[in-house]
Each structure stands twice: as C-alpha cells, then as structure tokens.
Amino acid sequence: MGYDAMANEASVPAAISRDFGKKKKVNRSAKLKQCKLDARREQWLSQVKNKGCMDGSTGTMTTSPSHPKMSLPSPGQGVLGSRPRKMLPRVEMEPEGLGLQDSGLDSPVQSPTPSGNMQRKDCSSTSGSSGSSVGSCSRSVSDAEEDRQEEEKGEDKGGLDDWEAVADALSAVGNHTRTNSDSLKTVVDSRMYRIHHSDTRLVVGATRPDANRTIPRAWKPDDAARPQCLPNLSKQLSFPVNIERHFATSGWHRQAIISAPSSCPICVEDFDLTDSSFLPCSCGFRICLFCHKKILEEGDGRCPGCRKKYDRVACMENSVTGTGLSLPRRITRSCSMNSRS
Amino acid sequence: MLDTTRVQKELVECNRDTAISGVSIDLHDGANLTHLCGSISGPLGTPYEGGTFIIDIQLPSDYPFEPPKMQFITRVWHPNISSQNGAICLDILKDQWSPALTLKTALLSLQALLSAPAPDDPQDAVVAQQYLRDYQKFVGTARHWTDTFAKIATVGIDEKVSKLVEMGFPEELARSVLEAVKGDENAALEKLCSG
Numbered sequence: 001m002g003y004d005a006m007a008n009e010a011s012v013p014a015a016i017s018r019d020f021g022k023k024k025k026v027n028r029s030a031k032l033k034q035c036k037l038d039a040r041r042e043q044w045l046s047q048v049k050n051k052g053c054m055d056g057s058t059g060t061m062t063t064s065p066s067h068p069k070m071s072l073p074s075p076g077q078g079v080l081g082s083r084p085r086k087m088l089p090r091v092e093m094e095p096e097g098l099g100l101q102d103s104g105l106d107s108p109v110q111s112p113t114p115s116g117n118m119q120r121k122d123c124s125s126t127s128g129s130s131g132s133s134v135g136s137c138s139r140s141v142s143d144a145e146e147d148r149q150e151e152e153k154g155e156d157k158g159g160l161d162d163w164e165a166v167a168d169a170l171s172a173v174g175n176h177t178r179t180n181s182d183s184l185k186t187v188v189d190s191r192m193y194r195i196h197h198s199d200t201r202l203v204v205g206a207t208r209p210d211a212n213r214t215i216p217r218a219w220k221p222d223d224a225a226r227p228q229c230l231p232n233l234s235k236q237l238s239f240p241v242n243i244e245r246h247f248a249t250s251g252w253h254r255q256a257i258i259s260a261p262s263s264c265p266i267c268v269e270d271f272d273l274t275d276s277s278f279l280p281c282s283c284g285f286r287i288c289l290f291c292h293k294k295i296l297e298e299g300d301g302r303c304p305g306c307r308k309k310y311d312r313v314a315c316m317e318n319s320v321t322g323t324g325l326s327l328p329r330r331i332t333r334s335c336s337m338n339s340r341s
Numbered sequence: 342m343l344d345t346t347r348v349q350k351e352l353v354e355c356n357r358d359t360a361i362s363g364v365s366i367d368l369h370d371g372a373n374l375t376h377l378c379g380s381i382s383g384p385l386g387t388p389y390e391g392g393t394f395i396i397d398i399q400l401p402s403d404y405p406f407e408p409p410k411m412q413f414i415t416r417v418w419h420p421n422i423s424s425q426n427g428a429i430c431l432d433i434l435k436d437q438w439s440p441a442l443t444l445k446t447a448l449l450s451l452q453a454l455l456s457a458p459a460p461d462d463p464q465d466a467v468v469a470q471q472y473l474r475d476y477q478k479f480v481g482t483a484r485h486w487t488d489t490f491a492k493i494a495t496v497g498i499d500e501k502v503s504k505l506v507e508m509g510f511p512e513e514l515a516r517s518v519l520e521a522v523k524g525d526e527n528a529a530l531e532k533l534c535s536g
Contacts, residue, residue, distance in 0.1 A: 265441055266347075266405060266406075266440045266441065267344055267346070267347060268344075268346055268347045268350050269346075285441070287440075291440065294406060295406065295440070298403070298406065299406050299440075302439075304439040304440040304441035304442075305439075305441055307437070307439060
C-alpha cells in the first residue's frame with residue numbers, strides 16, 4: 001500500500017522530526033527520562049552482551065510481541081480504515097517499555113541512523129527501521145496536529161515523545177481516515193450545537209446522513225478507546241442523542257410531525273400537546289380543539305379544509321385513543337422546547 | 342369577541358406582497374379592526390384593467406367562523422356586483438365560507454370574480470342581461486365605469502403634482518410618488534421629504 005511511498009518520503013522530513021524531538025526533550029522532564037533511558041539501555045546492552053550477536057536476533061524477537069502493533073498495522077490496517085484509530089490509544093498507553101526495547105537508544109527519534117539500529121538490521125528484522133521511518137514521515141504530515149495534542153496531554157506523559165513517533169506510524173497509514181474522522185467529529189459537534197439551539201427539523205435532516213456514510217464514525221463519549229485529549233461531550237450529547245434515537249425508531253411520526261403546522265390556522269394560537277396529536281378530519285387539516293368545538297357547536301360542523309362534515313364520533317375516538325399518542329407527544333414536546341428555546 | 346390576533350396577522354400577511362397579488366387591506370378608521378378597507382386592482386385583459394376597486398370590509402364578531410361582510414365602495418359594472426350598492430354575490434362570502442379562508446383569499450376571489458363573471462347567478466339582473474345579450478356593449482359600459490369610478494385617484498393628480506412642484510419637488514418625481522401612494526397628497530409629501 002502506501003508503505004513504500006512513505007518510506008521514501010521519510011528521508012526528507014526525518015531531519016525536521018529530529019529537531020522537533022530534540023526540542024521537546026529539552027522542554028519535558030528530561031532528567032527523569034534520561035535516567036530511565038539509561039537504565040533500559042544498560043539492560044538491553046547486557047542482553048546483547050550475554051547472548052552475543054546470534055542472540056541479538058532473539059533480542060529483537062523478544063520485542064516482537066509488541067512489534068505487530070506498530071509495523072503490521074501499516075499495510076494491513078490501511079485497508080480496514082477504521083482500525084488504526086482504535087489501535088492508536090492503546091499504543092499511546094504503553095509508552096516506555098515498547099519504545100525502549102524497540103530502539104534501545106538515547107534519542108529514540110533518531111533511531112533510523114545510529115549504530116544500535118544497524119546492529120538489529122544485521123541480525124534480522126527491518127521492521128524497526130521501517131516503523132520509525134514511517135513514524136518520521138507521518139510526523140511531517142501531522143506535526144501540527146500531534147503537537148497540539150501533546151500540549152493538551154501535558155507533562156505527565158513525559159516519556160511519550162518517542163511514542164508519538166510510533167503512534168504516528170500507525171496514524172500515518174490511517175492518517176487520511178483519521179483527519180476525516182476529525183472533521184466528521186467537528187461536523188457532529190456543530191450539529192449538536194444546532195440541535196440545541198434550533199428547530200428539530202434540522203435534527204432529522206442532519207442526523208440522517210450519518211447512518212448512510214461509509215466514513216468511520218466519530219468517537220462516542222462512552223467509547224473505550226476514545227482518546228483522552230478529546231473534550232468530554234457526554235453531557236451535551238445526552239439530550240440530542242436521545243432525540244436522535246427517538247426519531248430513528250419512529251420514522252412515521254417524524255413525517256407526521258414535520259408536515260404538521262405549529263399553530264392553528266383558524267385562531268393562529270400555537271398547538272399544545274393535545275392539539276398537535278388531534279386529527280379531526282381525514283383530509284389532514286389540523287385545527288385546535290377549541291376551534292373544532294366551536295365549529296361543531298356554533299358553526300356548520302364542516303372541516304374548514306375540505307368542507308366535509310366532521311364525523312363527530314370518529315373525532316371523539318381520534319382524540320381519545322391513546323396508543324398512537326404517546327410517541328408523538330414526546331416528540332412534539334421536545335420539538336416545542338427546542339423551537340422556543 | 343373578534344379574534345384580533347388572527348386579523349392582525351392577516352393584515353401583515355396580506356400587505357406583504359401587495360405588488361404581486363394586487364390586493365391590499367388597510368384599517369378603515371384608527372384602531373378599529375372590525376372595519377377594514379380592502380383594495381384590488383382590476384385584472385389585466387378585462388374591462389376593469391387599470392382600475393383600483395375599494396371594498397368595504399366588516400368583520401363580524403365571530404370572524405373567522407363567520408364570513409366577512411364585503412361590499413364594493415367603488416362602483417362596478419359587473420353581473421355579480423350590484424351596480425346600485427356594490428353588494429357582492431359570491432358563494433365563499435356566504436354559505437361556502439370556511440374559517441380556513443382569509444381576507445386575502447377573499448379579496449383574491451373577488452379579483453377572480455371580476456375576470457370571470459357568472460351571469461347565470463347574477464346579483465345585478467340588468468348587467469347580467471346585457472352581458473348575455475350584448476357582450477360588446479357590456480364591455481364598453483364596464484370600461485367606462487372603470488374609467489369613471491375606479492380611477493378617481495388619478496383624477497386631479499395634475500393638480501396635486503403642480504402643488505408639489507410649487508413646493509420645490511421635481512415634477513416627474515412628484516408624479517411617480519403620488520401614483521405610488523394612490524394619490525394621497527400627504528403620504529406623497531411625507532415620502533418625498535423622507536427621501
């Protein structure tokens with residue numbers, strides 16, 4: 001897939017990424033990290049020493065359980081599209097162990113060039129270098145974005161620097177879909193905003209396309225793998241999402257509500273709950289209960305819309321039957337709340 | 342009690358697109374919503390073309406459950422409109438009225454009545470007879486009545502124009518503004534002053 005292309009691109013942006021890496025290193029809690037890195041390196045070196053060059057391969061083999069998460073996704077998950085995003089946070093979660101075993105260097109961002117990597121190449125795999133090159137490539141692509149996220153994550157993930165590269169390796173493949181999903185996310189957000197502040201007809205119009213879209217869906221607030229950097233939307237979501245589901249389950253009512261007027265055409269008063277579920281005539285002409293009563297008692301008893309005589313019995317039944325009323329009632333309440341707010 | 346909410350809404354609704362529909366409603370006197378004054382422009386291609394017909398509208402207290410009482414103030418030569426008192430024979434103003442109809446739709450119906458007389462169900466028997474027996478003569482009379490009675494606003498407009506010119510307004514502008522406000526001198530002056 002785009003694997004080769006990215007490996008080629010890697011050569012140019014690698015320098016840039018290196019700069020970024022150094023800068024961050026200075027900025028973050030460098031001492032603590034350096035300490036850890038040294039410890040890890042000693043561990044790794046002692047492993048190599050003990051097992052020799054032959055065992056060097058096993059040295060990398062030990063890292064292999066974690067490797068698939070970084071290197072495999074690139075060719076494989078690009079096809080799946082939505083998976084890289086799910087993988088991403090997991091990789092971010094286990095920063096240090098993976099990174100140090102993988103590169104075994106003071107400055108992991110520089111991993112493609114120095115000797116440690118050369119050794120590994122000699123021994124067996126190319127997966128390390130390819131992974132990191134992909135990483136640097138993606139860094140160039142999504143530097144700004146990642147930097148912003150890092151700012152938000154704060155200092156507590158100090159050892160994350162190198163792991164951003166690895167994470168980028170994953171995101172590079174799914175980068176396209178990811179930016180898609182980001183934009184989708186903002187779209188959804190703005191929709192939520194509109195749901196709050198405007199007519200519910202917009203809700204119907206806006207929520208529908210989501211179901212048909214092939215683009216991976218945006219993060220749900222209860223999603224286990226949801227990145228922490230995303231703002232917490234659960235409170236904002238809860239209300240509109242309910243409406244959304246409500247509408248989704250009751251397509252018929254949605255139709256009925258939208259076509260219905262919001263006020264009585266006779267007295268121009270706004271419909272209340274009972275009025276909006278009141279269908280006095282088969283022609284579909286809606287009026288409020290007051291006007292209906294007046295027409296029946298003082299007027300000629302004909303529907304203003306079609307001039308047919310009102311069927312008094314049917315009208316009474318219509319207004320009394322409760323089965324069809326519960327759903328539209330709830331919807332209309334939410335409608336009116338929205339339109340009035 | 343008259344439903345003032347609805348009437349007010351109707352007035353706004355009707356006067357929103359007067360230029361297109363050719364019908365408008367104004368208050369007859371002050372804040373009294375039960376007495377209105379409608380006007381319709383004569384339909385093109387009829388002997389009533391070019392005329393502006395004023396209709397007196399009285400709203401019963403039961404409106405919109407009862408039809409509005411409408412009557413031509415402007416004299417019209419039409420089979421379904423009394424040449425004497427302007428009474429209108431139109432079903433929707435009587436038994437076919439529906440609360441779903443509005444003043445605007447009623448005025449539009451009157452406009453349609455002008456362009457499509459129904460001599461078989463006449464209000465004015467003389468006019469209806471003439472319409473059926475000598476259509477050309479009917480057209481001539483109707484046009485004459487239109488010119489005579491329905492264009493009152495233009496009669497003496499020159500006088501008003503010259504008055505405005507004396508005040509220092511250009512003649513063309515004064516004339517166009519006067520026509521726009523249907524010959525109302527004061528309204529024209531106000532409009533000219535406001536720019």
